[in-house]
Amino acid sequence: MNHESVQNNSAYILDVTNLGIDFGGLQALDDFNIQVKDREIVGLIGPNGAGKTTIFNLLTSVYQPSRGNIQVTGRSTKGKTPHEVSQFGIARTFQNIRLFKNISVIDNVKIALHNGMKYSMLSAILRLPSYWREEKAATKLALELLAVFNMQDLADQPAGSLPYGAQRRLEIVRALATNPKVLLLDEPAAGMNPSETAELMSTIRDIRDQFNMAIVLIEHDMSLVMGICERILVLNYGLIIAQGTPEEIKNSPVVIEAYLGQQRGE
Amino acid sequence: MKKEGLLNKTWFRYILNAACILLLFGLISILVSSGVVNRYQAMILIPVGYNIILATSLNLATGFLGQLPLGHAGFMSVGGYASALFSMAVDWPAAIEFPVALLIGGLVAAVFGMIIGLPALRLKGDYLAIITLGFGEIIRVIILNLKFTGGAFGLRGIENHTTLTSTFVWVVISLFVIFALIKSRHGRAIIAIRENEIATESVGISTTYYKMVAFSVSAFFAGIAGGLCAHYLTLLNAGDFGFMRSVEILVMVVLGGMGSIIGSVVAAIVLTLLPELLRGFSEYRLIIYSLLLVIMMIFRPSGLFGRYDFSLSNSLLKIKGKITNSSRKKGATHHES
Ligand SMILES: Nc1ncnc2c1ncn2[C@@H]1O[C@H](COP(=O)(O)OP(=O)(O)OP(=O)(O)O)[C@@H](O)[C@H]1O
Ligand SMILES: [Mg+2]
Numbered sequence: 001m002n003h004e005s006v007q008n009n010s011a012y013i014l015d016v017t018n019l020g021i022d023f024g025g026l027q028a029l030d031d032f033n034i035q036v037k038d039r040e041i042v043g044l045i046g047p048n049g050a051g052k053t054t055i056f057n058l059l060t061s062v063y064q065p066s067r068g069n070i071q072v073t074g075r076s077t078k079g080k081t082p083h084e085v086s087q088f089g090i091a092r093t094f095q096n097i098r099l100f101k102n103i104s105v106i107d108n109v110k111i112a113l114h115n116g117m118k119y120s121m122l123s124a125i126l127r128l129p130s131y132w133r134e135e136k137a138a139t140k141l142a143l144e145l146l147a148v149f150n151m152q153d154l155a156d157q158p159a160g161s162l163p164y165g166a167q168r169r170l171e172i173v174r175a176l177a178t179n180p181k182v183l184l185l186d187e188p189a190a191g192m193n194p195s196e197t198a199e200l201m202s203t204i205r206d207i208r209d210q211f212n213m214a215i216v217l218i219e220h221d222m223s224l225v226m227g228i229c230e231r232i233l234v235l236n237y238g239l240i241i242a243q244g245t246p247e248e249i250k251n252s253p254v255v256i257e258a259y260l261g262q263q264r265g266e
Numbered sequence: 267m268k269k270e271g272l273l274n275k276t277w278f279r280y281i282l283n284a285a286c287i288l289l290l291f292g293l294i295s296i297l298v299s300s301g302v303v304n305r306y307q308a309m310i311l312i313p314v315g316y317n318i319i320l321a322t323s324l325n326l327a328t329g330f331l332g333q334l335p336l337g338h339a340g341f342m343s344v345g346g347y348a349s350a351l352f353s354m355a356v357d358w359p360a361a362i363e364f365p366v367a368l369l370i371g372g373l374v375a376a377v378f379g380m381i382i383g384l385p386a387l388r389l390k391g392d393y394l395a396i397i398t399l400g401f402g403e404i405i406r407v408i409i410l411n412l413k414f415t416g417g418a419f420g421l422r423g424i425e426n427h428t429t430l431t432s433t434f435v436w437v438v439i440s441l442f443v444i445f446a447l448i449k450s451r452h453g454r455a456i457i458a459i460r461e462n463e464i465a466t467e468s469v470g471i472s473t474t475y476y477k478m479v480a481f482s483v484s485a486f487f488a489g490i491a492g493g494l495c496a497h498y499l500t501l502l503n504a505g506d507f508g509f510m511r512s513v514e515i516l517v518m519v520v521l522g523g524m525g526s527i528i529g530s531v532v533a534a535i536v537l538t539l540l541p542e543l544l545r546g547f548s549e550y551r552l553i554i555y556s557l558l559l560v561i562m563m564i565f566r567p568s569g570l571f572g573r574y575d576f577s578l579s580n581s582l583l584k585i586k587g588k589i590t591n592s593s594r595k596k597g598a599t600h601h602e603s
Contacts, residue, residue: 060468062464062467062468081467081472082464082467082468083466083467083468083469083470083471083472083473086467086468086469086470087470091468091469092468094464094465094468098462098464098465098468099461099462099465100457100458100461100462100465101461101462102461102573103454103457103461107454110451110454111454111455111457111458111466111469111471112469112470113451114451114454114455114469114470114471115470115471117451119450119451121447121450121452121479124446124447124450124451124452124453125443125446125447125450126446127446131450132276134451135450135451138451174465174469175468175469177469178469178470
């Protein structure tokens with residue numbers, strides 16, 4: 001791989017400078033900066049349409065930015081496709097769930113283990129030992145990852161048949177299976193009841209400790225955001241309007257204004 | 267999670283399936299050699315065979331990859347002409363010449379698959395259908411106008427190499443390769459594209475690469491089928507590989523169930539034998555096909571088999587389960603199972 005670009009860069013897992021994107025006349029995001037360290041949990045909040053999901057789409061190369069730079073584990077994502085950026089060590093879940101619905105839960109996870117396996121197409125067709133060995137290991141690993149959320153018993157169900165909350169959890173497991181350095185969660189608690197949310201909160205912390213990764217999460221549920229994020233960025237109309245610790249954000253007049261302003265408008 | 271019993275052992279399943287394939291082949295040979303099935307009836311099994319290959323290979327691109335190519339007959343004709351021209355040009359013993367000719371047909375078709383796939387697979391749905399349809403027609407017109415393909419007179423004097431045995435062997439090879447591919451990390455990547463392209467990319471899989479893989483493997487086997495067809499008919503007419511031929515293959519896939527290999531096999535058998543059985547009606551073949559499709563779309567839109575795939579061992583396990591269950595019930599002890 002490209003050795004230099006890995007070495008001469010910052011200690012940050014994620015290093016974003018002056019990021020911006022326009023959709024036609026709309027400036028959906030501008031002058032966005034974020035540096036995420038190893039094992040950090042960062043929250044991204046803001047009213048509807050603020051540009052939060054757009055940031056995830058930029059970080060994963062689903063969109064190409066109009067301006068600015070993104071470095072994932074020291075490598076620039078400029079001009080890279082989403083699957084290349086994924087291999088840099090970034091994984092995500094989707095606000096509108098995107099599971100492989102018609103196939104089993106375990107195969108959803110095994111698809112994400114694709115690059116963890118190495119056997120060639122010929123080895124697969126000839127059913128060589130490498131095929132059997134790696135498939136067996138992948139099945140075992142997939143079940144272990146499902147166990148993070150206690151989902152191993154659902155392994156043979158079609159993913160689309162799971163309840164909403166379980167589908168969200170499966171998306172996280174699938175993201176973990178790519179062995180990322182930074183995990184992006186887009187509204188992981190959406191549609192969950194308070195007890196599910198509380199459980200999710202402690203699992204997210206466990207994931208960080210067990211897998212040693214940084215986590216950036218978008219969430220509207222303030223109990224979750226305030227409960228686990230070490231640092232929070234607040235976005236409105238595509239601009240960062242505040243950042244700081246949960247305490248600082250809670251008491252920030254700008255943030256209160258942004259949220260109240262929105263409520264008044266609704 | 268771990269299940270016990272021979273039927274759950276992978277090696278035993280493979281041996282069981284191999285044994286059944288040999289048994290089936292033995293049965294066909296005995297029926298033919300003893301005269302129960304006459305020579306004419308036996309010959310129809312060859313088109314049945316290459317239609318199975320055509321339907322399952324198209325299913326890889328439609329049912330598993332989730333695209334809608336309409337030029338499968340084009341790949342078939344490219345493969346057919348390539349292998350026929352090769353076998354006519356060289357004079358090797360048939361046992362070597364024929365397999366080599368078929369492989370050449372398959373490879374040439376696969377190369378065409380890649381050339382078409384590169385631009386076509388950037389498009390989706392209807393657009394891909396239209397591009398591949400156009401490709402099929404262009405191929406037909408080019409073949410009609412070239413000298414070395416025999417032009418409008420067709421390619422005549424192809425050696426008659428295709429036997430029941432060679433057809434059977436190639437059907438088994440095609441089915442096994444497609445099955446083995448599907449049940450591997452590469453096949454899962456192909457299925458993932460059908461399910462959700464953005465999510466597939468997000469877990470680090472190149473969707474472009476795997477679309478090309480599925481498309482060229484699909485074209486490869488269409489080419490093999492074309493070669494079998496060429497050395498069976500001993501003459502090739504570009505006109506036989508037009509749009510309607512592509513649609514016929516697609517009908518087999520849709521009727522059998524997109525994403526079901528056993529569905530494609532059954533549909534290919536039925537739709538090849540049906541016109542033969544209804545000799546008098548053969549002019550109405552297309553009407554019957556359309557009717558079948560309409561009826562199917564109304565009553566069973568996902569095809570006869572849906573996405574179901576047959577597994578001998580699993581079926582046996584189910585039967586075994588039923589038997590033990592009913593004997594348990596007789597003992598009047600309700601078990602939760
Ligand atoms: N592909 C696109 N084309 C045009 N406009 C877009 C596109 N994607 C996002 N937008 C616009 O960019 C703005 C930000 O959208 P985004 O989805 O990032 O909001 P969000 O902060 O995630 O909101 P929510 O909380 O509702 O999910 C919106 O005005 C949206 O309409
Ligand atoms: Mg959003």
